[in-house]
Amino acid sequence: MKIGIIGLGFVGLSFASVLASRGYSVIGVDIDKEKLKKIKNGMVPFYEPGLQSILKKSLKKDLKISSNISDLEKCGLIFVTVGTPQKRNGEIDLTMVKNVINKIGKLLSKTRHKPIIIIKSTVIPGTTQRVILPILQRISGKKAGKDFGLVTNPEFLRETMAVNDTLYPHVIVLGGDNNIFLKKVKRFYSNLHHNVPIVLTNYGTAEIIKYANNSFLATKISFINQIASICEEIPNANIDDVAKTIGLDPRIGNLFLDAGPGYGGSCLPKDVKAIIGFSTKMGVNSTLFTAVEKINEQQINSIMKLLKQNIGKTQGKKIAVLGIAFKPETDDTRDSVSVKLVSRLVKLGAKIIIHDPKAIENARKIFHDKVKYQKSVTLAVKDCQCAIIMTGWKEYEKINNETIKHMAKKFIIDSRRIVSNKNLNAKYFAIGLGQKI
Numbered sequence: 001m002k003i004g005i006i007g008l009g010f011v012g013l014s015f016a017s018v019l020a021s022r023g024y025s026v027i028g029v030d031i032d033k034e035k036l037k038k039i040k041n042g043m044v045p046f047y048e049p050g051l052q053s054i055l056k057k058s059l060k061k062d063l064k065i066s067s068n069i070s071d072l073e074k075c076g077l078i079f080v081t082v083g084t085p086q087k088r089n090g091e092i093d094l095t096m097v098k099n100v101i102n103k104i105g106k107l108l109s110k111t112r113h114k115p116i117i118i119i120k121s122t123v124i125p126g127t128t129q130r131v132i133l134p135i136l137q138r139i140s141g142k143k144a145g146k147d148f149g150l151v152t153n154p155e156f157l158r159e160t161m162a163v164n165d166t167l168y169p170h171v172i173v174l175g176g177d178n179n180i181f182l183k184k185v186k187r188f189y190s191n192l193h194h195n196v197p198i199v200l201t202n203y204g205t206a207e208i209i210k211y212a213n214n215s216f217l218a219t220k221i222s223f224i225n226q227i228a229s230i231c232e233e234i235p236n237a238n239i240d241d242v243a244k245t246i247g248l249d250p251r252i253g254n255l256f257l258d259a260g261p262g263y264g265g266s267c268l269p270k271d272v273k274a275i276i277g278f279s280t281k282m283g284v285n286s287t288l289f290t291a292v293e294k295i296n297e298q299q300i301n302s303i304m305k306l307l308k309q310n311i312g313k314t315q316g317k318k319i320a321v322l323g324i325a326f327k328p329e330t331d332d333t334r335d336s337v338s339v340k341l342v343s344r345l346v347k348l349g350a351k352i353i354i355h356d357p358k359a360i361e362n363a364r365k366i367f368h369d370k371v372k373y374q375k376s377v378t379l380a381v382k383d384c385q386c387a388i389i390m391t392g393w394k395e396y397e398k399i400n401n402e403t404i405k406h407m408a409k410k411f412i413i414d415s416r417r418i419v420s421n422k423n424l425n426a427k428y429f430a431i432g433l434g435q436k437i
């Protein structure tokens with residue numbers, strides 16, 4: 001059976017490469033010509049550990065790349081993995097999904113095959129049933145459940161772990177009507193992943209599972225950040241000891257308890273915003289998620305407050321921001337807290353120098369020549385009044401007194417506690433650590 005995947009970003013390209021590497025015949029489609037050119041040449045257009053080698057292997061097997069959805073005519077399964085970014089009002093933007101669904105509708109109208117359309121993009125509850133299904137039926141003139149299948153299959157992979165998570169997912173969620181098409185998709189996944197739980201449910205439940213998952217993760221982060229703020233007021237307190245210990249309680253678990261400058265990235269901020277918007281629309285008060293978001297935003301405020309207390313006005317001051325990607329091992333700067341911090345500092349007239357091992361090119365697309373960029377940490381912090389560690393890159397563990405020797409004022413804000421044991425000859429503040437006495 002041929003498989004089509006529309007949208008070759010983090011989710012789609014990882015899925016396409018893994019499937020082809022496992023022997024499936026796959027056609028990946030994207031509209032971005034630059035991206036397609038790179039992918040065809042075996043180059044991943046973004047930084048994702050391990051993906052490049054699996055892509056290269058897959059291209060030698062049966063992974064074809066195309067810009068044309070009509071090339072998917074003979075595909076039995078068509079996965080939709082295009083983006084669902086956030087609109088200004090916090091709702092998700094369905095433009096890309098609708099665009100693709102329209103094209104699939106046209107394809108359906110011409111084909112005698114009965115493909116199954118599988119929605120992997122994150123969509124708000126009700127989207128598959130009330131938006132996607134009517135478009136497909138109207139444009140194709142065909143009936144879901146009879147002439148084609150429609151299944152919701154939310155994705156849970158983590159950037160930086162995309163290959164691993166695609167190879168070894170913790171769960172497969174399939175939402176749809178209980179018909180032959182749903183059973184077919186179930187069979188596909190149980191052949192692909194042995195011993196992985198497959199949850200069969202309806203469209204709306206599958207869609208809300210994804211939001212429940214991400215809003216819970218965001219809640220964990222805001223929870224530990226709130227405790228971190230309390231720790232900062234307790235002499236010698238250490239948030240990592242707190243997190244490690246409560247994480248040993250199996251009811252809590254040890255993941256997503258890393259205090260820091262707040263959650264960022266292309267998923268958590270937009271998914272929390274979307275669930276707040278959705279529940280408000282439904283008349284459900286989203287008190288918890290609103291608090292989660294508020295705590296997340298406060299993390300930057302406390303960094304700004306520290307700066308003010310220690311260097312006064314930021315206008316004209318040189319400040320190094322170490323790490324612009326939303327987490328280490330990625331070049332993704334979408335909704336990165338570090339990007340928000342730099343934007344605020346630039347507005348206040350600070351002279352910012354950005355260092356990041358992988359994300360400088362993406363930072364340039366945002367800040368152009370409004371900031372400076374440095375490839376070496378030592379040069380980035382030279383003559384600065386402050387260095388702020390924002391992303392937990394391993395490279396920053398090497399920062400020592402030699403690295404900061406030429407800072408104008410030796411003042412470090414370490415949002416990840418990455419150099420907390422270094423005894424640096426500097427005024428040092430870390431999120432979640434009480435002052436040493």
Ligand SMILES: NC(=O)c1ccc[n+]([C@@H]2O[C@H](COP(=O)([O-])OP(=O)(O)OC[C@H]3O[C@@H](n4cnc5c(N)ncnc54)[C@H](O)[C@@H]3O)[C@@H](O)[C@H]2O)c1
Binds near residue numbers: 011032120157159267
């Ligand atoms: N990135 C993650 O970690 C992650 C994890 C789980 C779920 N998701 C969800 O999965 C979806 C995809 O996320 P992503 O990070 O892979 O997005 P992405 O922005 O990295 O990739 C989306 C791709 O779709 C392509 N595209 C847009 N319109 C198209 C069209 N009309 N035809 C063909 N291709 C088109 C874009 O060019 C892009 O390459 C989103 O809904 C996201 O919320 C993402």
